[in-house]
Every structure is written in C-alpha cells, then in structure tokens.
Amino acid sequence: MLKILSGDQVKELDSAHIQKEGISSHELMERAALSFIRWWESMVFSKALPVFVFCGAGNNGGDGFAIARLLFKGGWNVQVFRCFEEGNTLSPDAQKNLDWIPEGVPNHPWNEFDLSNEGVLIDAFLGVGLKGPIRNSAFPIIECINSFPGIKISIDLPSGLLADSPSNGPVVEADFTVTFAFPKLALLFPENAPFTGKIVLAEIGINEPIYEVFPSPYFFIQEKDILPRHRVFGQFSHKGDFGKIALLAGSKGKMGAAILSSKAALRTGSGLVTAFVPESERGIIQSAVPEVMCEFEESPDWNRFDALGVGPGLGLDKKDLLQKTLKGFTKPMILDADAITLLASNREMISLIPKNSILTPHLGELERLIGKSSDHLDRLNRVKEFCLQWQLNVLIKGAYSVISLTDGRQLFNSSGTPYMATAGAGDVLTGILTSYLGQGYSPENALICGVYHHGKAGELAGNQYRRSTIASDILEKIGETYLLLNVL
Ligand SMILES: NC(=O)C1=CN([C@@H]2O[C@H](COP(=O)(O)OP(=O)(O)OC[C@H]3O[C@@H](n4cnc5c(N)ncnc54)[C@H](OP(=O)(O)O)[C@@H]3O)[C@@H](O)[C@H]2O)[C@@H](O)CC1
Numbered sequence: 001m002l003k004i005l006s007g008d009q010v011k012e013l014d015s016a017h018i019q020k021e022g023i024s025s026h027e028l029m030e031r032a033a034l035s036f037i038r039w040w041e042s043m044v045f046s047k048a049l050p051v052f053v054f055c056g057a058g059n060n061g062g063d064g065f066a067i068a069r070l071l072f073k074g075g076w077n078v079q080v081f082r083c084f085e086e087g088n089t090l091s092p093d094a095q096k097n098l099d100w101i102p103e104g105v106p107n108h109p110w111n112e113f114d115l116s117n118e119g120v121l122i123d124a125f126l127g128v129g130l131k132g133p134i135r136n137s138a139f140p141i142i143e144c145i146n147s148f149p150g151i152k153i154s155i156d157l158p159s160g161l162l163a164d165s166p167s168n169g170p171v172v173e174a175d176f177t178v179t180f181a182f183p184k185l186a187l188l189f190p191e192n193a194p195f196t197g198k199i200v201l202a203e204i205g206i207n208e209p210i211y212e213v214f215p216s217p218y219f220f221i222q223e224k225d226i227l228p229r230h231r232v233f234g235q236f237s238h239k240g241d242f243g244k245i246a247l248l249a250g251s252k253g254k255m256g257a258a259i260l261s262s263k264a265a266l267r268t269g270s271g272l273v274t275a276f277v278p279e280s281e282r283g284i285i286q287s288a289v290p291e292v293m294c295e296f297e298e299s300p301d302w303n304r305f306d307a308l309g310v311g312p313g314l315g316l317d318k319k320d321l322l323q324k325t326l327k328g329f330t331k332p333m334i335l336d337a338d339a340i341t342l343l344a345s346n347r348e349m350i351s352l353i354p355k356n357s358i359l360t361p362h363l364g365e366l367e368r369l370i371g372k373s374s375d376h377l378d379r380l381n382r383v384k385e386f387c388l389q390w391q392l393n394v395l396i397k398g399a400y401s402v403i404s405l406t407d408g409r410q411l412f413n414s415s416g417t418p419y420m421a422t423a424g425a426g427d428v429l430t431g432i433l434t435s436y437l438g439q440g441y442s443p444e445n446a447l448i449c450g451v452y453h454h455g456k457a458g459e460l461a462g463n464q465y466r467r468s469t470i471a472s473d474i475l476e477k478i479g480e481t482y483l484l485l486n487v488l
C-alpha cells in the first residue's frame with residue numbers, strides 16, 4: 001500500500017530519495033514532468049488545442065516550466081504565464097527550468113491571459129508548498145484560471161488546496177489533477193471533489209522502502225495490494241474450507257437486502273450460506289437464491305458459523321434480536337445498515353460487539369454513531385478515536401471509502417465509481433465481507449479485498465450501464481473482478 005505523507009513530509013521524502021539514489025532535485029523534477037507527459041500522451045488531446053501553462057515561483061511552477069518545454073518539444077503550441085511579480089526569487093529548480101524554456105515558447109505575466117482563448121490550461125501555480133491561508137494577491141490568479149472555459153489540469157494539487165487540512169480560500173476547479181508519487185490527503189476528501197476533478201497518480205520512481213522512515217497513519221490501496229491478501233485454496237479444498245456463514249438480514253418488504261447480501265457471499269466464494277430471515281418471507285429468498293439455506297430461529301447457536309453478517313434490511317424494531325445476537329457470537333462479525341442505526345440509539349450495546357468486528361456505515365449512519373463532523377478530516381479523526389476506543393474496524397463508505405482499523409491506520413480505497421450510489425450496493429458489500437471473514441481472512445484483509453473487489457465490480461457495471469447501474473449489476477460483475485485480478 002502506498003503511504004500518504006503530509007505536505008511537510010514531501011520535502012523530506014524528496015531529499016531522502018535524492019540522497020539515496022544519488023540524483024539531483026532537478027532530475028526528480030524532470031521525472032515528474034516526464035511522468036506527466038506520459039499521462040498527457042495517453043489522453044490524445046487534439047494538437048490543434050493551444051496549451052497555457054500557469055507557473056508559480058516554487059517547485060510546482062518548476063514542474064510547469066519543465067512540462068511546457070517537453071510539450072513544446074513534442075510539437076504542441078505552448079505558452080507560459082508567470083504567476084509571480086517581476087524580480088521575485090524563484091526556487092532554484094524553478095529558475096533553472098524557466099531558463100531552459102525554449103525561445104519559441106511565449107512567456108507572459110498571468111494578467112495578460114486572454115480568457116476568450118480555447119485550449120488546455122495547466123495549473124502549476126501552487127502545490128504542496130502552500131502554507132496557511134492563501135494570500136489576497138493569489139485570489140485574482142485563481143479566479144482567472146477558474147474563469148477559463150476549456151480543460152483545466154492541475155499539477156500535484158489544485159492551486160489553493162492545502163495538502164492535508166481543510167482549505168477556506170479560493171481553489172482552482174480542475175478537470176484533472178495529476179498528483180506525484182502518492183495522492184495528497186486532501187485530494188481524497190469528498191468536499192474537495194469539485195476542485196480535484198479526476199485524480200491521476202503519476203509515478204516518479206520513489207521506491208516504497210524510502211517511505212518506511214516517515215510515519216503516517218494514512219495509506220492508499222492499489223490493485224497490486226489485493227492478490228497477495230487473498231487466501232489460496234488447494235485442489236483438495238472442500239466447501240467447509242470456504243466457510244460456513246450466516247446472514248441476519250431482511251424483513252417484510254426488505255427481503256431484497258437479504259437476497260443481495262447472500263448472493264454476494266456466494267459469488268465471493270462462501271461454501272455455505274444460511275440466511276436468518278422471518279419465516280413468513282422465506283419463499284422470496286428461497287426462490288431468488290436456491291443456493292442459500294434459511295433458518296428462522298431467533299437465538300440459534302451462532303458460534304457454529306465461521307462468520308456472521310447482521311443488518312441489511314433487518315428493520316429498526318429488532319433491538320432485542322440484535323442484543324441477543326451480539327451476546328451469542330464471539331468471533332469478529334459484520335454490522336451494517338439497521339444494525340448500526342440500532343447501535344447508535346442504544347449505545348450501551350457497543351461494548352457487546354466482539355472485538356475486531358467490522359462496522360460499515362454510510363455517511364448518514366456514521367453521523368448517528370459518532371456525531372456530526374465539521375469536515376472529512378474531523379470525521380477521520382472521530383472514527384479513529386472510535387476504533388481505538390472500542391477495538392472495532394469501521395468502513396466509511398463513499399468515494400475513496402476509508403477502512404479505519406483498530407490500530408489507528410486509515411486506508412483509502414482506490415476502486416469505485418459514482419454509479420455505485422444505488423440502493424442495495426451496501427448489502428452486496430456486507431455479503432462480500434462476511435464471506436471473506438468466513439473463509440478465514442483477517443478483518444483487515446477481508447476489508448481490503450472486499451472493498452476493492454466491490455468497487456471494481458461497480459466500475460465494470462458502471463462502464464457498461466452508467467447511471468442505469470443497479471446493485472444486482474454490481475453483484476453480477478464480481479466474477480469478472482476475479483478474472484481481472486487473477487484470483488484463483
Ligand atoms: N516528491 C514530490 O512529490 C515532488 C514534488 N515536486 C513539486 O514540488 C511542489 C512543491 O514545491 P515547493 O515546496 O517549492 O512549493 P510550491 O507548491 O511550489 O509552493 C511554493 C510557492 O507558494 C507560495 N506560497 C506559500 N504559501 C502561500 C500562501 N499562503 N499564499 C500564496 N502563496 C503562497 C510561495 O511563496 P513564498 O512564500 O515563497 O513567497 C511559493 O511561491 C510539489 O507540489 C510538486 O509539484 C516535483 O517537482 C518533484 C517531486
């Protein structure tokens with residue numbers, strides 16, 4: 001997993017890398033610019049479009065100057081716009097790249113930019129070096145960039161956005177943010193989505209061991225992290241090895257939730273799935289999912305199951321049932337939906353949850369549980385406190401879902417699409433997570449694999465159906481994610 005460092009740690013990371021690899025800071029900047037160019041080429045923008053590069057006086061501006069040079073060499077019509085006063089001192093690498101701008105690239109002060117231009121604007125004004133509230137002198141520059149009607153691409157961060165804390169001033173509203181080495185924390189906050197546009201991660205060749213000395217609780221999950229966390233089953237494995245799980249889900253009018261979670265558990269490899277549903281509703285689930293068994297007892301011997309998922313479509317009148325279940329099962333379990341709402345209004349039950357269990361609230365359910373947050377950073381901190389206090393794992397569902405673990409680490413998922421914001425998508429996830437726990441995955445690995453596959457399946461469904469995607473489509477794409485990630 002990619003460690004997400006703070007803006008202040010970036011400089012130290014740079015110097016650690018420069019020292020270890022024996023390259024200069026200027027070479028590292030060149031790598032960043034080349035990495036941007038690789039992405040640019042993959043986008044096949046029309047060469048008829050002129051490119052306007054807005055550059056600041058720091059290294060973010062230095063990236064911009066280097067990019068302008070490389071684009072010009074590649075045959076693009078490029079112009080540079082300086083976002084600093086005449087006579088300002090530039091960072092040494094920015095100055096070097098400014099000096100290297102070829103003669104054929106016009107170089108103007110930013111306020112000479114003609115907003116009626118068509119083309120692509122590259123925002124290399126401010127990056128992780130932005131400190132404190134943005135100065136008034138920067139306001140008109142950001143306003144000018146935002147008034148440009150064409151495509152806007154921010155380098156490393158949309159200018160005006162602080163790397164890892166909430167920003168109050170004006171911020172560039174980019175269509176794309178190409179960020180170097182790792183996504184800066186603030187890029188992953190939902191409130192910053194209008195500024196970041198699509199986030200692109202550009203590798204600059206800093207090897208993972210160099211990150212080890214920098215402490216950070218935040219990580220970014222990538223596709224390559226998934227396969228090694230899956231369990232490998234042998235030729236002689238039988239359905240008992242794949243786990244015997246139970247789902248306590250569904251109620252009159254909400255049997256769809258039980259169906260979706262049971263099917264998802266089966267699709268992710270559960271050997272035996274038993275749904276505990278109201279007896280009166282059994283016909284619905286048994287005809288929809290013949291592979292599922294049903295039981296109707298209120299207090300069965302829960303511990304005969306390897307894993308238990310509670311909550312989808314359960315109904316808010318099941319407080320006593322939830323209490324009995326929490327007392328009756330001693331291994332980590334999954335708690336979702338109505339189970340979380342019941343816990344929020346009956347807080348004395350939180351201490352009954354087996355340690356290391358997983359709660360999967362959406363933002364509304366989370367607010368009921370931990371109170372209102374002022375912003376995403378505040379939310380992350382409150383959830384971390386909750387996880388440490390109760391020794392529970394919490395998944396904050398949404399874009400870049402956050403897996404908050406019992407040891408304080410918080411992992412951001414990288415798969416998914418807005419098309420997954422549809423009824424029942426959470427029920428599918430509960431089924432997947434219960435399935436992995438039942439197959440013997442640790443809660444951490446169940447979460448990492450489950451959340452990633454769920455997001456990937458959503459992406460595949462979204463690519464096919466866009467906003468017509470429904471939870472059943474996500475479910476039916478799970479199999480393809482196994483092929484895509486080469487999970488046996
Ligand atoms: N490993 C990596 O990730 C790599 C990172 N690289 C790149 O380096 C970038 C970081 O560069 P950096 O540290 O030079 O800072 P940067 O973002 O240019 O900002 C400095 C400028 O901001 C200004 N400024 C500050 N506060 C302000 C305020 N409140 N309001 C207004 N202005 C304010 C400050 O002005 P000053 O205070 O000096 O007057 C100065 O002009 C990083 O984002 C990435 O693009 C790559 O090149 C290589 C690999």
Ligand SMILES: [K+]
Pocket residue numbers: 060123124125126127154155156157158159
């Ligand atoms: K920028």
